[in-house]
Amino acid sequence: MKLIGTNVSPYVRKVRLMLLEKNIAHDYAIDAPREPGSKVAQVNPLGRIPALILDDQTCVFDSPVIAEYVDTLNDTPVLIPRNDVLARMRVRRWEALADGIMDSAVVVRTEHIRPPEKQEQANISRYNDAISRALDYAAQLLGEREWCEGAALTLADLALASALVYLDLRQPERNWRAAHANLAAWFERISARPSMRATLAD
């Protein structure tokens, strides 16, 4: 199978982390959808990454669907709980929270790269506030636990880590570590994992 994406996309990082943690063989092709000559729209009608191309050329999108599919490929480890429906819901909710942070940061970034006179300050504030609330919520939910959900790594941790890497990239001025020491400590631990180190090195 082949994953199409870029190194900066947080949605792509989430999927790459899953593939690496589960040790699933795959090719990785860089293709930025907004660059001239991009072929992404030929495989994903939405023209977005990540897109996962299976060996029979089936294209899987978007990242929560890819995550769901990838997790069924082996049990080593299971990253989305299968039997405990409440634990499963909580992991998917963490993913939704992290994806929402990513979505909001993309809106803010899209505003910031417009000419200054065209930037909508109200839109920027609205989505920045959503990110702040989501971080407060994440920090409260995490507390002093080692993992976002249960007693081991799950998709919840990988999704949240991907969102925070993206925030560091696009909003370095946002001092989330000072506001949330527990998130900062958790992030440092997660960032030491070989999967994170591999994606951060690219």
Ligand SMILES: N[C@@H](CCC(=O)N[C@@H](CS)C(=O)NCC(=O)O)C(=O)O
């Ligand atoms: N909900 C989608 C979001 C994917 C997405 O928006 N990816 C961005 C890159 S970070 C993209 O492909 N943007 C291209 C575009 O919207 O034209 C997912 O989870 O896969």
